[in-house]
Amino acid sequence: MKQNRRKECLSNSIPDSSGIGAKSLMGREPPQNLLPSKHDLPRLVLVLALASLVAWTCNFLFTSLLRSPSKPFCDTNFHSPDYFPDACEPCPSNGECNDGKLECLQGYQRHGNLCVEDGGISQSARKIVERVERHLCEGYAQFLCSGTGPMWVPEDVLWNHFQPVENVKVDNALHNYTKQRAVETMGKLLETRLNNSNGMKEFKCPDLLAVHYKPYTCCIRQWVSQHILVxxxxxxMLVGCTTLFWSVRRKLSMSRRVEELYDKVCEILEDNALTSKSANGECEPWFVASRLRDHLLLPRERKNPLLWRKVEELVQEDSRIDCYPKLVKGESKVVWEWQVEGSLSVSKMKKRRDASKTRINESMDLNPRQHPEVKTEPVEPLF
Incomplete structure (x- = not known):
């Protein structure tokens, strides 16, 4: 019991060391011996230099002693019965190996132990092939359409279309190799043949490729000639349907115009008959047919004699109109006269009926008080 009490007293009397340490570190400055002094700095540099030298020496010894040396390349034309595959590296394709050294062919670049095709030469050769293809296919398409134009083109003519790439001269070996690559590609893409007369290679655009270079007018003309029976x-049929449609439309338009002119003729003749009766004989009851025609027809309609002839047929069939010749100012004229007394044409009666209804409605709207409602008295039923 006494020992426990002594421990509690000691714990209460001694402060917390962690808290005191944190506070002391917050307020203290870093020690002066943290960085090397001026006297120790040369020693430190010397130690680092010795460590770097030892590391480099170890790396050199490891790579030179433990790593197997690179094998030389086997010669390209080397064929010996004592040849062992492990003695040398096989010469890669598109390269030549002499005395264990690799040299890539023209147009190829070395990447490690391989010879990779030069991208610039491939792009230049592709541009040349596209230019030649366009020239050949456009000429052959013209030949297929009109019969004029080149079909087979010799190789020397195509060389004129080859232009140097960028700053490369025509006689440069690089340009010649580019043309050689382009010719190889054209041999795969285009049709070729050997001319027996001069032994020169000739090129022709394939038919499937020349179709894409034909103009639209040529394609349409050839399609029509191939499907002429259809x-x-x-x-x-289209021409016949169009002609029939316009004929029916013209007849319907003429029939409507004839009926319109016939209604106007009836109205004019009827008005003229009523006017002559009201004027006590001062106005003639008849009307000259030719003058009526010139009055109703438009100038462009007078060129169509069939239109007025149809109107005359309707007038002659009408029993209300009398047609007879009459001497007018020393000339014989055909006159028309309205014979029915006190009758009105259907259109005029309809117009008058509509006008009377309109006047009645307007008078009722303007004077609603002058027309009182009539009250009906109830009537007793007669039973």
Missing amino acids: VLPICA
């Missing part, structure tokens, strides 16, 4: 009946 196109002709369709065109004839």
